[in-house]
Amino acid sequence: MAPAQLPPAALGLPRRRRPRRGTLASDDWGYGPPQYLTPERVQLAADTLHRTTYDQLIQGVDPSELAKAEVYPQIWDSPASLEWASDLFTPLTAFFCGAASAGHAMLIRIA
Template structure:
């Protein structure tokens, strides 16, 4: 079983409903995931995005860069008695999505990995382990780029974001 970082863009009305009814939110997430699984929209057009197994690597790199928003785990717990895979879901308000989008755009992936020794990830027990391969830090680049595009589109639409690990 893999741990996957998951995101869903939601409108203000959808966020309100999700907070009030987490069961509805999980059903809604599954509907969007199923619909987009068939069409595979680009990150800038998608409502759902996954960082796949890179979530912990990105968490490590973003924390090292003192990133201003917790884009990996979300910031506000809204269903503490729910488990969406590996713990409860959280969300980011539209203003935090906007700040995250600006910071992602301003922080290139090259800058994130600059000066990082893969042994640091091994020492920190960053999931999924196996950081000894040459060029391993490049593994996260496509997901980081996609995450940046996803957040930029969400910010432009003034969307909030549901965040969870599945």
């Protein structure tokens, strides 16, 4: 499978969860509880991100499908919306690579 086609689970990343409706209870995290990535999963994600360009990542992605699936953040109203995260991809890759080189695990929460 090409890097651009890897699902989030293959990178050890959390799937988006639909927020619950109503009053938030103390154990309600909205988009789901924090996800723990082992050092091995952090390394896998870092290696994959390092080998992948942003253009490869978004290749074949249809913004209308993201909107229909209610993928977070819900900004997928035009083809140009895929570019919103391009400036974040390099620092994200560096963050994962730094954590991986130190042998760190990660705790990820979507808020």
